[in-house]
Amino acid sequence: MPTELSKVAFGRFGETAMWIIVALASGPMRAARMLDEVRRLDGQVGPGALFGAVARLERRGLIEPVLNGDRQPAYRLSMRWHGDSLDYREGLAR
Amino acid sequence: MSRLLRLYPAAWRERYEAEFIGTLQARPVGPTGSVDIVNGAIDAHLHPELIGGAPHAWTHRLPGLIATAAGLIWSWYYLRIVLAAPEDWGYGVFIAMLLMLFAVLGDYMAPYARQIGLTIAVLLAATALAGIQPLSVIGDGMLNFALGAVAALLLSGGMLTLAAVRAGIGAGVRWLLIVGGLLVPVTVAIFVMGGFGPTDPGGAPAMVVAILPYGIAWAIIGLRMTLRGSMTIHDAPTTEQISEAAAA
Numbered sequence: 545m546p547t548e549l550s551k552v553a554f555g556r557f558g559e560t561a562m563w564i565i566v567a568l569a570s571g572p573m574r575a576a577r578m579l580d581e582v583r584r585l586d587g588q589v590g591p592g593a594l595f596g597a598v599a600r601l602e603r604r605g606l607i608e609p610v611l612n613g614d615r616q617p618a619y620r621l622s623m624r625w626h627g628d629s630l631d632y633r634e635g636l637a638r
Numbered sequence: 639m640s641r642l643l644r645l646y647p648a649a650w651r652e653r654y655e656a657e658f659i660g661t662l663q664a665r666p667v668g669p670t671g672s673v674d675i676v677n678g679a680i681d682a683h684l685h686p687e688l689i690g691g692a693p694h695a696w697t698h699r700l701p702g703l704i705a706t707a708a709g710l711i712w713s714w715y716y717l718r719i720v721l722a723a724p725e726d727w728g729y730g731v732f733i734a735m736l737l738m739l740f741a742v743l744g745d746y747m748a749p750y751a752r753q754i755g756l757t758i759a760v761l762l763a764a765t766a767l768a769g770i771q772p773l774s775v776i777g778d779g780m781l782n783f784a785l786g787a788v789a790a791l792l793l794s795g796g797m798l799t800l801a802a803v804r805a806g807i808g809a810g811v812r813w814l815l816i817v818g819g820l821l822v823p824v825t826v827a828i829f830v831m832g833g834f835g836p837t838d839p840g841g842a843p844a845m846v847v848a849i850l851p852y853g854i855a856w857a858i859i860g861l862r863m864t865l866r867g868s869m870t871i872h873d874a875p876t877t878e879q880i881s882e883a884a885a886a
Contacts, residue, residue: 557681575657576664590671591661592678595654599688617657 572620645679683865694867702864708737709856764789805863819855
């Protein structure tokens with residue numbers, strides 16, 4: 545993952561944003577599970593930092609809200625991340 | 639813990655609050671988590687563009703920074719009187735008052751022009767009457783003192799109210815700040831200085847009880863104003879404001 549690029553685009557939320565993307569690569573998930581995954585990958589992360597990163601990713605169109613099978617709000621990677629034109633560097637640097 | 643979410647901007651809460659509360663219920667956090675939430679709230683205020691708001695120009699932070707500085711200078715000035723008991727009192731209070739005046743001037747005042755005008759008129763009238771010497775025969779000068787006190791309370795209370803309005807503080811908390819930062823301390827001080835309390839009448843402790851909370855209230859309002867951002871007089875309206883005005 546391009547840590548230096550993510551820090552430029554996301555400030556102190558860069559690491560958390562990256563791990564959110566890694567977590568969502570396995571499929572849509574709710575914020576609580578996302579928090580578990582990010583904590584597993586990145587250590588102690590609080591909900592304030594999680595939602596700060598989520599807001600930035602959403603703003604840049606890198607993730608999008610969806611309703612899961614229980615009609616509960618969740619997040620997934622946006623279409624930008626799928627197909628042959630995947631370029632996370634472009635996405636993170638925007 | 640979810641009470642801390644009130645620190646976030648309204649637009650942010652509208653978008654994320656329900657999910658945030660759900661996350662907190664599923665994964666409760668401790669004291670460290672509280673710090674994280676407060677940090678997140680500060681970040682949300684500093685970056686309104688994340689939830690569709692217009693980004694703040696650095697000038698939008700100026701009134702809040704000035705108000706915070708005024709509150710801190712005011713508080714330091716009166717603490718210094720007690721802690722260091724200086725011979726000279728310096729110009730701290732004048733600098734603080736000047737900064738308070740700069741902090742409240744802005745476009746947001748326009749809808750309150752009538753109330754502000756009325757307050758200034760009463761303030762000037764009370765000040766003028768307080769200076770009339772023949773009135774001092776009434777109650778051995780107590781009438782002059784009372785008029786002066788009314789003018790001082792109107793000035794300090796009015797300024798604090800304007801700052802709170804500019805900081806986007808609701809009426810309930812606004813009153814709390816005025817009562818806690820001004821009315822109660824001044825009442826206590828008058829009680830003490832009147833010789834009813836244990837403190838040396840007229841001494842520095844009484845003055846600090848009366849005046850220090852006012853500085854603290856200004857610092858709190860200033861911090862809120864800084865985080866929220868506020869248009870300054872010379873700022874051009876944002877695109878959103880123009881759209882809102884056109885829609886209205």
